[in-house]
Amino acid sequence: MLLTTTINGRKKEILIKDDDYLLDVLRKEGYLSVKRGCDTGACGLCTVLLNGSPTLSCSTLAARAQGKQISTIEHFPVEAKKFASFMTSEGAEQCGFCSPGFTLTVIAMIKELQNPTDDEIMHYLNGNLCRCSGYVSQLRAIRNFMEEIKNENC
Incomplete structure (x- = not known):
């Protein structure tokens, strides 16, 4: 085929x-x-x-x-680099193995959800497993990243 x-x-x-x-x-x-x-x-x-x-x-x-x-x-070098800096600043460093899939999910979520709650973010990310960092620091990084993107688009 x-x-x-x-x-x-x-x-x-x-x-x-x-x-x-x-x-x-x-x-x-x-x-x-x-x-x-x-x-x-x-x-x-x-x-x-x-x-x-x-x-x-x-x-x-x-x-x-x-x-x-x-x-x-x-396909998202700028967004990926920016998101990685937010992850690092919140202490959510990762070995990098799950980073591509996790980052793509966050990028899609930002385009789909407007002002999601923490529960909505966690639900959207369900199924993205990370064994290196706690999800609390990841959630902070996502929130800060989303705020930055929102401010850039205003």
């Missing part, structure tokens, strides 16, 4: 098998920031944005991306 899709703003045609998962296709294409974790869709390491929505690529058949836009963390 020929998969025609757009990855990080570039149109691609990729020969895939019917049972290929999006994670495997992306990694074969060189998008190594898309990590393999649990292979069950439970950890969030493999998160990409599919038409702007967080999608677990380890449990999504590549064929479902036909005609759609896929974004990996490489």
